[in-house]
Amino acid sequence: MEAGPSSAFPWKKVWQLQVPNKVRHFLYRAAANRLPCKRNLARRGVLLHDSCVLCNADGASKTLDRLFLQCEWTQRFWFAVLNLRSSTLSSFRGWILGLLLNGDAELLTRVVMLVWALWKHRNEILFHGGLADVGVVTNMAYEVLRDWTEANERRPAREGRQNQETMNFEKGWIKPREGALRINIDAGWFGENGQGLGLVIRDHHGECMYAATKFLSSRSNPAVEGATCMVACWHWTLYSL
Incomplete structure (x- = not known):
């Protein structure tokens, strides 16, 4: 051939x-x-x-x-x-x-x-x-x-899931009604190094009114760490206001 x-x-x-x-x-x-x-x-x-x-x-x-x-x-x-x-x-x-x-x-x-x-x-x-x-x-x-x-x-x-996630992401930040504030929080677990917390507060114009991060040295069970981080973040946010 x-x-x-x-x-x-x-x-x-x-x-x-x-x-x-x-x-x-x-x-x-x-x-x-x-x-x-x-x-x-x-x-x-x-x-x-x-x-x-x-x-x-x-x-x-x-x-x-x-x-x-x-x-x-x-x-x-x-x-x-x-x-x-x-x-x-x-x-x-x-x-x-x-x-x-x-x-x-x-x-x-x-x-x-x-x-x-x-x-x-x-x-x-x-x-x-x-x-x-x-x-x-x-x-x-x-x-x-x-x-x-x-x-x-x-x-x-x-x-299909990826496209939906992309669409949700592309919606971006949604401003609150006039006179209200929107609080975005997030938390992450870094293994034995501990937890990281973060929050951002914006008004209805999208202007940042307050932002902060915090590190916790907790070494909790990884199986419940996601929920633990979010609860800690909420408590920290309330005390920060």
Whole structure:
């Protein structure tokens, strides 16, 4: 597979895939023939042993086409997982291109996740030893996709809360009615160092009438410290008026 990045390839569809960002980036590099397979490494002067990590075949071409489609172990893998005879496919890039264009989003997602997990598994064996295992690849692919999907499903709720908090914050200080004062207090607990209290009193024009801070060396139970700080702050405020 010699092809590199090309404007004819639907790269936009790659970045729109509903998979983790690291998988999108992996697919971009794979389709552009930028992964460090043995042939690409050899072009850079890096020579490795001449046997396949997955099937142990000697003297085989070390291209991405062979790794993902033509390796004996990979052929058994695809047949077991997708009932696919990968030996009938001549080009990894062409296969991915066809999947991107045919509109079957579910199949495309499964293939992309499995190819990514296959590459990760191959590297694990290359650097740490072991035997190729179909279950390891499929579990890795599905678990990573599941965790990513669940995290994204929770994101709208988190963003909704954050937006509400932002809206509340942007409302800012609300002035009191004419002739009245508004008192803002706050308290913080600093572990074994104690507590910090603060208050600001403003009139209905927003002018600061009084402001002060106070430090207490109390070392109360952290579980009730928030309430303790606020009670102390209220007492201090009343005595300050």
